[in-house]
Amino acid sequence: MKIKDIKVSEFEIKDNTPRFKLRKTNEAWEKYDLKSPTGYLHVMHVITDEGLEGICTVGDARYTTMTENALAHLKHLTVGEDPTKREYLFDMLTKATRMVFMPPGWFGGFDNCLWDIEGQRKGKSVSALISNKSKPVEAYYNYRGADLNALIDDANVGIGKGFKVLKDHFAWNATQNIKSFESVRATVGEDIVLLHDAAGCNYSLDEAVEVAKQLSQLKFGWFEEPLNDRELGSLKTLCSQSDIPILALETLMNDFVIMREWVREAAVNIVRGNARHGTTGIIRIAEDLARIGMNIELNGPGGLFGHVHAQLVAGISNTSYYEYFPDGSRDSIGEEIGLLNPPVPVKGEVRLTERHGWGYEFDREYFNKKRVRVF
Structure with missing residues (x-):
């Protein structure tokens, strides 16, 4: 089995992190002028050549998006690889992190998609x-x-x-x-x-x-x-x-x-x-x-x-x-x-x-x- 493609679905959704201003009061910083903007949420799809598709949000309640540049790096690094080799791919992407100038953990959503594929392949939940x-x-x-x-x-x-x-x-x-x-x-x-x-x-x-x-x-x-x-x-x-x-x-x-x-x-x-x-x-x-x-x-x-x-x-x-x-x-x-x-x-x-x-x-x-x- 090989990774055939990686796609991201984008949604507009309420942002969990409000916009705010800060002011210093009695040696402590205080938030004020809070606003709740509309944000974006990304769902990643890792698609295999055997028809299995792993799905996961890119982040959770925070860090909910991935740049197109990051996705391009991820695809170039992993398309054609075996999605069942999670340990290898995790180590490879960890090594690549410094070289592609991404923050640690940038590929976490992809790793989670691989766990989803493995559960589907073996007929088990991830906990199992x-x-x-x-x-x-x-x-x-x-x-x-x-x-x-x-x-x-x-x-x-x-x-x-x-x-x-x-x-x-x-x-x-x-x-x-x-x-x-x-x-x-x-x-x-x-x-x-x-x-x-x-x-x-x-x-x-x-x-x-x-x-x-x-x-x-x-x-x-x-x-x-x-x-x-x-x-x-x-x-x-x-x-x-x-x-x-x-x-x-x-x-x-x-x-x-x-x-x-x-x-x-x-x-x-x-x-x-x-x-x-x-x-x-x-x-x-x-x-x-x-x-x-x-x-x-x-x-x-x-x-x-x-x-x-x-x-x-x-x-x-x-x-x-x-x-x-x-x-x-x-x-x-x-x-x-x-x-x-x-x-x-x-x-x-x-x-x-x-x-x-x-x-x-x-x-x-x-x-x-x-x-x-x-x-």
Whole structure:
């Protein structure tokens, strides 16, 4: 079997990243003048000479497009190759990355298409290709709100829907956040797993150490992105002084080399990953981490409006949760281009389909009608 062609379908769809301006207020940067523009989403098709077609979105909720120049390089490098040789093609494209002046992970959508082809060829889901012992896909609920009362109300909505794991995105200062952690824990009780995502915060190292101490006392599950991922020394210090697991590398997760270096430097306890940079790379680093007793936790839907990460959470042993956003911006939005089965959690779990490959089902007539061009 050989790769015959690679095409990209382009769609107009609401952009998940609003446009905004920034201003500095009390030593912190604040967003304002937010606008929600129409963006573009690309779906890649890898077509074989035996009639199999692997499909995957180019990115997930972010990085949703590929340039025509990148596609031209990808086609020149891979058309005529055997799509079942995923390891070889991943290594070859990794080597080519520097030579074609692309960022690490630029070919992730292509790699995911190869996994889809392999699932179709063998009559298996991707999770079954990874492991014969697929596990349930437990999801955590990202709760939001304009103030603490609204946040607690939304947390209770999540619990009412059957979620047992909740994640906040509190972006106040350390003192206010700590008080908020205490309020949420007092409200939801001890049986709910709570997670803190500090991506919107501006903690100093000393503040992060104190926040970590309080999160540990409140029995939170992890402390996510406490500092800039590139502050290697500060992350090492924080990890050495914290009892709660430090989850990091979301802003570096396209580079599997750097991720491994941060692990070796003991600058992270749990590694963030996203399969939009390639399932082969994710599985490799997950296996490396498993050998040292460390987890990889997947960020967002990972491609195909959640199908990619749902399959990987089921198949990878050292990962815990599927990340769910309840506003439909990561999963149900796929219906706008014809996706018939977005993987929306029910009672806190994603139910995988019996379909082969990534498990998606598209109304292809509607899909073709909605796309604005193919290149």
